[in-house]
Every structure is written in structure tokens, then in C-alpha cells.
Amino acid sequence: MPVPAAAIRAGWALALVLGLAMACLPALVYVPLQSSGRSMPAALLAVVRVDALSLPFVLVISAVGLASGTAERPLAPSALAGAALAATTGHPVLFGVGAATVLPMIHAGRGVAWGVLAGAVATALLADGGGAAMGGWRLAILPAPVLLFAALLMGLSPRPLSGARRVRPAGAGELAGFVLGCCLLVRMLVDWPAGRIGASWGMGIGGIGLLLAMAGGGRALTARDAPRVLAGMLAAWGGVAMLLVGLAVVGRADDLPLLALGAARTLFLLPAGAGMAVLAAILVTSGITREAGPLVLARVGGLAALMPRAGATLALALAIACALPPLAGFAVLWLLVQSLLALPRADGLAGEIPSLLALCGGGIVSGLLLLAGVRMGAILLLGRPRTPRCAAAADLSPARLGAALSCLGVAGAVSVLPGLWLWLTRAAGWQVAALGGAVPLGAAVPDGARPSPLSLSAAGGTGTFYPAGIVLLFGLCGGVVLMLSRLGGALPARPTVAWTEGAPPSPPWMPFGDPATQAGPGLFVGRLDAVLGLTRLLRGPVRGLLRAVRWVGRRAAELDDRAAALTARHAMALVLAWIVVASLIRMWAG
Amino acid sequence: MMREVLAWFLGLPLLGLHVVLMVAVAPVVRGLVDWCVAGLAGRGAPSPVMRWRWVLALARRRGLRTAGASATGLLAGATLAAALAACCLVPSVALGLPGAGLSDLLVVAGLLGLVRLGLAVTALGPGVARAGRAAISVATGLAMMQTVMPVVIAVAGLATGVTGIDGLLARMHDADVAGLQTPLVLAAVALLIAGLDDAWGGAEAQAADLLANVAGPDRAALELARDLAVLVWMTLAGDMIWPGGLAMAEGAMPPAPTALLAGLGAWVLRTAVLCAGLVAARLVVLSLDRGLRARLGLAMLFGVLAVVVLFAGREFG
Structure with missing residues (x-):
């Protein structure tokens, strides 16, 4: 029996409200269910209840479910529901089964079998030795299947170039896979193993994550259409998430709780900031596709003039997703750089080389994301339309933009006030850093580990970042510029045609102009290739x-x-x- | 608490003075560099103040906007706002002005990157090939130079333990920095090479291509933002090279007038020396096309050298 869309939305809204209530009143999470564990429902509840570490991921997945009611693909809601169920389960076996069920819904091909196998192996390693029995060889091999499983869930791949066959266009299901992959990495590598996974594995996981992030950035830069650019960006952020989990593992293994806490907070900021911005971009591009046809970058253009509302939403979402300051993506990269600076080091220059390489890698990822975002935004929104359908596109109505705008609102709020989100997810951060999630919450937590409402603090205490302050400063400077232009009495601009350097007008069989006289998507890649x-x-x-x-x-x-x-x-x-x-x-x- | 609030309010006029000074000097600095380059190359050159007159004339003129690029005005304003915000965060004369807590190396580098990005996106607006190619070249350069910034920040963080500009400069100003001076000078040079687009041959031609389709007040805002970005990069690098020239706040109160005058003199001196370096770079080295790769290599070389010198100083010094 088909479930009405309104009921599905109401369900997601209820989940979101309950999640927020749990985040605001942490006592709800710590209701002692075990004491009445003799009855079957209570035992079941104890197993599948939402604990503090699941909460950030459940909140994001609920927001994704609420926003993606209008998504194109019919499988998205079921994949999302599966992801949410898997993320809530505090039990390795149920979590593994849930995640393995989600995988075929968002991916196809050979990878699914490998992913399910890796998930089964990881779950088996965790399930049997949940107590003190786990150690030695189990801990030594656990990261390998977990990495494989998470990489497949998040759509990570070592291929640096994008091809239509290899890369699936991004959709809401992919975002659910991304969030679930982050949750899986934290759960299976940090929370569930009875012993601590070694710091060398943490460095290895971080290195693999960085390489995968660079490959994702390369795919975003070379993709031929807008949804695949977004898939590449999501993969790049997935690699960054893996790097952050590696840092959290290092922090726990070396007894550096502030490093683990900083990495965990960055990891929670990632899906709520960059993830929601990518979702907003996915929803807007899906709306634009219905109006202007497939968003193949070689053919579209000029949508900012034809669809100003949708264009502005897409531009803002891309600005967050490609890490422009001082927005959420930039905050993630800022925290990442500071966490890398806080890494423990061996004495001397040799001990410094891994963190320097990781910093360079982070810079490369940020550069690739920036260039991919500029390429997509500039080609889609600027210039002139290049197909009849694109030239006839009408703007999306505010009602159709509502879901995308709400996602953008969440990402914007997280950008300006990241401390609020970190406060909501504070218990999860303390749990990852092993600073005690005991009742009453935060009783044993030192003052330095409490999130500040307005600022982001570096893990090593090397700096503080005030996004709201920078936004305010930017706004003040913008106000001054506006005031000066009004006071100067600037005359309104006169519209004119672009200067084509005296080239003859394009012939009648080229109604959208000569492609040779326009800036196209290939120039970005070609220029980088020519320089390097x-x-x-x-x-x-x-x-x-x-x-x-x-x-x-x-x-x-x-x-x-x-x-x-x-x-x-x-x-x-x-x-x-x-x-x-x-x-x-x-x-x-x- | 009251003293801090009082100091904040007393510091506000100083901050305003700093911004006005930077805005007033920025076009003159570019004019001076152009004048020196043209003079040394044996060509006649307009007076350094001419650029200011040109910017003002542009601002008074009626603008032209390519059809379909109506967002150009907004973009130009945002670009200038980003440049002004970066200008507020980089100290020129005195440390500890209001808002100094907001300044961070990565944030300032990001805001200055936004200026460059604003120029590129404005040029991509009409969709024509020549301006588009120049814009893509600028965006590619910006993306490539992102690699260098974390290394420079790592040098600052490892050497002084902070990455906030004010804290960094205050520590270098106060502490015994005999072992830290050389790595931070190298890091500042790396920052300058990576950040300054205008130091290399062909940059002016590229800028002309970039802004060919923008006129009137939009063009004036973009030109002023370009000039401000150059001056902010130079001021930041100069601060890192010679932090001793900055006037320090006394307790919670703003610096004394004599210290401010000395700080102003030091800033002028630092900027003049860096202008001479810029002139030398433009006369001696590199066309723009080759420059991008060579610049990346040079900036990375200086960054890595800074780390090596930092650790060599710790191990052997």
C-alpha cells in the first residue's frame, strides 16, 4: 500500500523533533532501560535506542528525509529510512545488517557484494568480542573491512577522473550513504572496539581518506554534468570525513582527548554544514533540470538571468560546499588544519613530514573543491544560454524552492553559529574523546572541552575562529560600500552587449553564439593541465x-x-x- | 571589564584611521610600482597619484553592464567589502585594535582569495572568451596556491603556538625570537609569492582582459579592491618580517601617540621595501603563463624551507 508523502514527511518531522528534544534534554538519552530489561520490548528498546553518538547523524538524516520528499528517485525515502534505522542502532550486528541493507539501495554493481562482505566481516569481528575478549589480531584487521564498507557507502573511489559510467549522479540517497558512512566509521573504529586501535592505523586511515578526498575533488573538477560534480564534491568531503576519523583514532590511541574531540566535532559539523549545502544544491539542480533540461556543462548557461531565485540558492549552496570563508565548509577545513597542527609528533623534522604532507593534501582538496565549485557555478549560471530549452527556462516558484531553502538555512545557521550545533552534539563529542558521557552529562568534562556558542576553538589551542564575527564584519564593510555608493550618487548602469573584440556577429545557424567565443567547462581543466x-x-x-x-x-x-x-x-x-x-x-x- | 570596554571604544577611531590610511594608500602603492617599473624600463609613466584620480573618475562615470550580467554590481560591492574586511583584520601600525581577536591567517588568506574570486566571477559574467580565459587563469592560480597556505600556517603555528595574526605578532614582538625570525621571514615570503598575483609580468595585461567588460562604479570598486588586496598582502608579509615596528597597546589602553608615529614610519618603510621587491620581481622574472607553476614551486620551496630552518634552529641552535 503506497504511503502518502505527507505521512512520510510527518514521520521525518517527528523524528527530527524527537532528536532535537533528546539533544536539548540529554537526560532522555540516558533513561535506564537496562534495569527493566527482563521484558522483551524493553530489551529491544535498549538495543535499538538512539544513544548520544547516533544523535548527530539521526538529526541530519531526519533533516535530509524531511527535505527530500520531492526527490527524483523513488528509492531515496526507503534508503533514507534504512539509513536512519541503521544509525540509531547501538548494536554492532543490527547496525551492520542495516547498513548492508542500505548499500544496494544507493549503489549498484560489483561494489555492493564487496561492501556487504566487508560489512559482514567487520560486524563479525565486533560482535563476538564486544567485551574484553576483543584485542590482538581482531583490532589489527578491523579497520580494513570497515574502511572498505564505509568507502562504498560514501561512494568513494580512487579514480581521479569522472566518467559517466563510473560515477553516479548525486541524489538524496547518496547523502544518506555519506552520513551513514561517517556514522559507521565513528562507531566501528572508535566507539565499539573494546581496545584502542593503534595510532599507526589512525595515520593510515587519515592518509587513505586524504587520497580519496583528492580523487573525489578531481572527479568533481572533471565531471561533465552538474549532478556528477556534486557527487564528486560529496566524495571529497567523504574523504575528509575519513581523515577526521583517522585523527580521532590517533587522538584516542595517544591519549590526546582534545585532538579526538576536535576531530569528532569537525566530523559532526561536516554533514550538518557541507552535507546540507550539497543537499540544497542537489535539490535545486533537480528542480532546474526539470525546467532547463539535463545540466550537461557543455550545453547549459546563463541561468542566473533566467532563474534568479534558483540561481542565487545554487550559488550560496555551492559557496558553502566549496569552502568559501567564513561558511561551514571553510570552518571544517579550518578545524581540520588546526587538528593536523595538534597531531603528536616525533622529535625533529622527520616527525613533522606526515603532518606537513597532510596539510598540503588538505590544501589541494580545498583548491580542487574551489575550482570545481567555481566551474559549475560559472558555467551554469553565467554567460549565455546555449540550448533552446535552456533559453526558455522559467524560474522555480518559492514553493518549489522551499525544501532547498530550508536545507540552505540549516547549512547557513551552522555556518554562522556552529557552536549551537556543537552544543547539540556535545555528548557525542565527549563520548568519542572518552571524556565521559556519564550521568549527569558533562559532570566530568573539563572547561576547555565545552563548546563555545560563538566560536570554534582549535584542538591544540592554537587559534579561535569566530564565523559570526567575520560575517558581521563583512556585512559592516558591505554596508559602508553601499552607503558610499549611495552618497556618491552613482548613476544607474546602462545595459549593453559584451565586447567581442570586433569579431563579426555569429551566423544565423548559431543562434546561441559561436562556442569558440565563449568560456566553456573544458577551459578549467585545460588550464590546470597546461600549468601543471x-x-x-x-x-x-x-x-x-x-x-x-x-x-x-x-x-x-x-x-x-x-x-x-x-x-x-x-x-x-x-x-x-x-x-x-x-x-x-x-x-x-x- | 570597564577598562576593556573603554579600550575598545578608544581603539575604534584608531581602527577607522587604519582603514582610511590603507584605502588612501592602496592605489598610490600600485601607482608607485607602475611608475617605477615604467621608469626603469625606459618608458614614460604617469604620476603615482594618477591611479587615484582614475578610480574616482570611474566612480563618477555612468556604468555599463552586459545584458544578463545584472549581478555584476552586487559582485563588485561584495568584492570590495571582502577586501575591506581583510584590511580591518591585518594590523598596519598598532596591535590590539578592536576586532583583532577575529583575525586568523587562514581567514585573512581566504578573504583575500574571495577578492580574487570576485574579480574572476565578474569577468565570467558575460561569457566571452577572452575575459573568461583570464578569469579561469585567475581561479586556477587561486586554487593552486591553496596548497601553500596550510604550510605557511603550520610554520606560524609551530613557531609561535598560535595562528591568529594578532597573537602571532604579539608573541613575536615580545618574546626572544632569535630562532624564529628566519623561518617566519621565509614563511612571509612564501605567503607573498602565493598571494600576490600582481608581481609577475603580464599581470596588468591579464587584469585588462579580466575587467574589459566592466565600467563605471563597478570597475572603480573592483580596481580599488585589487589595490587593497595587494596592500593587505604586503602589510601582512611586512608584519611577519618585522613585527618590532608595530606599536603595542599598553595594558588595556591603546598605544601612545609617539609609538603610533613610530609604527606608522615602520609601516611606510616596510611597504616601501616590499614595493621595491615587487618592482624587481616584475622587471626581472617570469611571464604570467610560466609564472603560475614557478610561483607555486617557489612559494612551496620557501614554505618548506621555513619548516626546515625552524627545526634546524631547534635541533642545532
Whole structure:
């Protein structure tokens, strides 16, 4: 029986309100259900109840569910519901089953099988040894399946170039996968293991996350259409989330609670700030697509003049998602840089190299995100329309923009007052940093670990960032500029045609102008390639390296064939030899 | 508490004076650099004050806007506002002015990046090829230079333990900084190379392409924002190179007038020296196309060198 959309929305709204109530009144989270655990419903509630660490993710998923009622894909609501259920479960087995159920809904192809397998392995590793039994080899191999599972949920891939076959366009389901992936990484690597995962694994996870973030940024920059640009941006932020989890693991392993706390807070800020902005961009682009046709970057253009409301919403969402200061994306990168500065170091320059490389990597990710955002925004919104459908597009009505605007409002509020969101999620941060989520909440927490309402503090105490202050300063300066222009009595501007340097007007069979005289999406990638010489590099040494690797692979395959043939021919002799060797070892050992 | 509020109110006129000074000097600095470059290259050059006159004339003229690029006015205003905000956050004469707590190296670098981005997006508005290519070149350069900023911030953070500009300069001003001076000078040079777009040959031609379709008050705002960005980069780098020239607040009260005058003299001196460096860079080095890669390499080299010198000083010094 189909469920009416209004009922689904009401359900999500109820979940959001309950989540907010739990965040404001943490005593609700700590209702002692275990004492009456003999009855079946109470035990069930104890297992699946929303605990403090799930709360930030449940809040974001509820907001996503509420906003994405008008999403294009029919699977999005069910994937979101599954994600929300999985995020709420405080039990490894149920969480693993829930996350594995969500995976096929948001992805297709071979990766799903690998993801489900990795999830099953990770869950098995966690489920059996939930108590003190877990340690040693289980802790040593746990991060590998968790990383694989989270990477598939968040749509991360090591491919730096975007192709239509490889990259799925972003939708609300992808955002749910992103949030669930963040939750999974925190839960399985930080919260559930009985022992602490080693700091070297934390550095490894961070390094892998950084590489995946760079690859995601590359995909965003080279994507051919707007939804795939957004998918690439989401993947880049997913890589950043993985890096942050790595930092939290390092902080816990080395007994640096403030580092773990800073990384965890940044991780909670990420889905609520950049994630909601990407969702707003996804919703607006889906609305624009209905009006102006597919948003292939080589064909669209000039939408700012034709769709001013939708264009402004998209521009603001992109500004947050591509980390322009002082918005939420920038706040995440600022906190990331400060957390990297707070990393423990071995003495001397050699100990400094990993954090310096990570800082450079963070800079590359921010540059790629910036360029991808400018490319998408400039090509979609500026210039002139290039197809008849695009030229005839009408603006979206405020009612149709409502969902996107509410997501943008959330991202904007988190940008200006990140302390408010950090206060709502404070218990989760303290839990990750092992600063005590005991009742009454925050009793054992030092003053330095309490979130400030107006500012973001660096993990190592190296700085403070006041987004509201910067916004106020920017507004004041804007007011001064406006006042001066009014006082100066500037005359209204006269519209004119763009200067084409004397080139003849385009012929009648080119009603949208000659493409050779317009700025297109390929210029961005081409310019970067021309400056850095990447293609030349690929044509030269890298191609030689690939050839060498292929040659080695062929030789290895030949050797393998010969070995297989030899084994088949002398199987009996080999078995006998193996028995003799095993007996000798056994006698020698014991 | 009362003393702090009083100091804040006493500091407000100083902050206003700082901003007015920066805005007044910014076009003169660019005019001076252009005058020196043209003079040393054997060409006749207009007076350094001519640029101010040109900006004022542009502001009085009736603007032209390409059809469909109605947001140009808003963008130009926002670009100038970003430049002014960055200007408020970088101390020129005295430390500890109101709002100093907001200043952070990454935030100021980001605001100055917004200025460059505003120029690029305005140029992309009409969608024509020449301005578009120039704008994309600017945006690419900005994205590439993002790599250097975290390294510079790491140097500042590791050397002094803070990344806020005011705290950083106050520590360098007060403490015994014999071992920290060289790495911070190298970091400042890296910041200058990465941040200044206008130091390299061909930058003027690129700017002409960039702003070819903007006229009137919008053009005046963008030109002023460009000039302000150059001066803010130079002031920031100069502060890091010679923090001793800045006047310090005495307790909670603003600095004494004599200290302010000395600070003003030091700022003029620092800016003049950096202008001479800019002239030398424009005369001697690099066309713009090659410049971008070489600039990235140079800035990174200086940043890494700063880290190496910092640790070499700690281990052997």
C-alpha cells in the first residue's frame, strides 16, 4: 500500500523533533532501560535506542528525509529510512545488517557484494568480542573491512577522473550513504572496539581518506554534468570525513582527548554544514533540470538571468560546499588544519613530514573543491544560454524552492553559529574523546572541552575562529560600500552587449553564439593541465611505468602458468615432499 | 571589564584611521610600482597619484553592464567589502585594535582569495572568451596556491603556538625570537609569492582582459579592491618580517601617540621595501603563463624551507 508523502514527511518531522528534544534534554538519552530489561520490548528498546553518538547523524538524516520528499528517485525515502534505522542502532550486528541493507539501495554493481562482505566481516569481528575478549589480531584487521564498507557507502573511489559510467549522479540517497558512512566509521573504529586501535592505523586511515578526498575533488573538477560534480564534491568531503576519523583514532590511541574531540566535532559539523549545502544544491539542480533540461556543462548557461531565485540558492549552496570563508565548509577545513597542527609528533623534522604532507593534501582538496565549485557555478549560471530549452527556462516558484531553502538555512545557521550545533552534539563529542558521557552529562568534562556558542576553538589551542564575527564584519564593510555608493550618487548602469573584440556577429545557424567565443567547462581543466603539465607527465614517464608494470604482470602470469603446469605434472611428488617437510618441522618443533 | 570596554571604544577611531590610511594608500602603492617599473624600463609613466584620480573618475562615470550580467554590481560591492574586511583584520601600525581577536591567517588568506574570486566571477559574467580565459587563469592560480597556505600556517603555528595574526605578532614582538625570525621571514615570503598575483609580468595585461567588460562604479570598486588586496598582502608579509615596528597597546589602553608615529614610519618603510621587491620581481622574472607553476614551486620551496630552518634552529641552535 503506497504511503502518502505527507505521512512520510510527518514521520521525518517527528523524528527530527524527537532528536532535537533528546539533544536539548540529554537526560532522555540516558533513561535506564537496562534495569527493566527482563521484558522483551524493553530489551529491544535498549538495543535499538538512539544513544548520544547516533544523535548527530539521526538529526541530519531526519533533516535530509524531511527535505527530500520531492526527490527524483523513488528509492531515496526507503534508503533514507534504512539509513536512519541503521544509525540509531547501538548494536554492532543490527547496525551492520542495516547498513548492508542500505548499500544496494544507493549503489549498484560489483561494489555492493564487496561492501556487504566487508560489512559482514567487520560486524563479525565486533560482535563476538564486544567485551574484553576483543584485542590482538581482531583490532589489527578491523579497520580494513570497515574502511572498505564505509568507502562504498560514501561512494568513494580512487579514480581521479569522472566518467559517466563510473560515477553516479548525486541524489538524496547518496547523502544518506555519506552520513551513514561517517556514522559507521565513528562507531566501528572508535566507539565499539573494546581496545584502542593503534595510532599507526589512525595515520593510515587519515592518509587513505586524504587520497580519496583528492580523487573525489578531481572527479568533481572533471565531471561533465552538474549532478556528477556534486557527487564528486560529496566524495571529497567523504574523504575528509575519513581523515577526521583517522585523527580521532590517533587522538584516542595517544591519549590526546582534545585532538579526538576536535576531530569528532569537525566530523559532526561536516554533514550538518557541507552535507546540507550539497543537499540544497542537489535539490535545486533537480528542480532546474526539470525546467532547463539535463545540466550537461557543455550545453547549459546563463541561468542566473533566467532563474534568479534558483540561481542565487545554487550559488550560496555551492559557496558553502566549496569552502568559501567564513561558511561551514571553510570552518571544517579550518578545524581540520588546526587538528593536523595538534597531531603528536616525533622529535625533529622527520616527525613533522606526515603532518606537513597532510596539510598540503588538505590544501589541494580545498583548491580542487574551489575550482570545481567555481566551474559549475560559472558555467551554469553565467554567460549565455546555449540550448533552446535552456533559453526558455522559467524560474522555480518559492514553493518549489522551499525544501532547498530550508536545507540552505540549516547549512547557513551552522555556518554562522556552529557552536549551537556543537552544543547539540556535545555528548557525542565527549563520548568519542572518552571524556565521559556519564550521568549527569558533562559532570566530568573539563572547561576547555565545552563548546563555545560563538566560536570554534582549535584542538591544540592554537587559534579561535569566530564565523559570526567575520560575517558581521563583512556585512559592516558591505554596508559602508553601499552607503558610499549611495552618497556618491552613482548613476544607474546602462545595459549593453559584451565586447567581442570586433569579431563579426555569429551566423544565423548559431543562434546561441559561436562556442569558440565563449568560456566553456573544458577551459578549467585545460588550464590546470597546461600549468601543471599533467598530460605530458602521463604521456611520458607514467605511461612508461604503466608499460613496465604490464610487462611484469605478463612475465608473472607466464611464471604462474609454468608453476601450475609443473604442479599438475608432479603433484604426487609434491604432496609427498610436503608431508615429509611437515613431519620434519613437527619433529623439530616438538 | 570597564577598562576593556573603554579600550575598545578608544581603539575604534584608531581602527577607522587604519582603514582610511590603507584605502588612501592602496592605489598610490600600485601607482608607485607602475611608475617605477615604467621608469626603469625606459618608458614614460604617469604620476603615482594618477591611479587615484582614475578610480574616482570611474566612480563618477555612468556604468555599463552586459545584458544578463545584472549581478555584476552586487559582485563588485561584495568584492570590495571582502577586501575591506581583510584590511580591518591585518594590523598596519598598532596591535590590539578592536576586532583583532577575529583575525586568523587562514581567514585573512581566504578573504583575500574571495577578492580574487570576485574579480574572476565578474569577468565570467558575460561569457566571452577572452575575459573568461583570464578569469579561469585567475581561479586556477587561486586554487593552486591553496596548497601553500596550510604550510605557511603550520610554520606560524609551530613557531609561535598560535595562528591568529594578532597573537602571532604579539608573541613575536615580545618574546626572544632569535630562532624564529628566519623561518617566519621565509614563511612571509612564501605567503607573498602565493598571494600576490600582481608581481609577475603580464599581470596588468591579464587584469585588462579580466575587467574589459566592466565600467563605471563597478570597475572603480573592483580596481580599488585589487589595490587593497595587494596592500593587505604586503602589510601582512611586512608584519611577519618585522613585527618590532608595530606599536603595542599598553595594558588595556591603546598605544601612545609617539609609538603610533613610530609604527606608522615602520609601516611606510616596510611597504616601501616590499614595493621595491615587487618592482624587481616584475622587471626581472617570469611571464604570467610560466609564472603560475614557478610561483607555486617557489612559494612551496620557501614554505618548506621555513619548516626546515625552524627545526634546524631547534635541533642545532
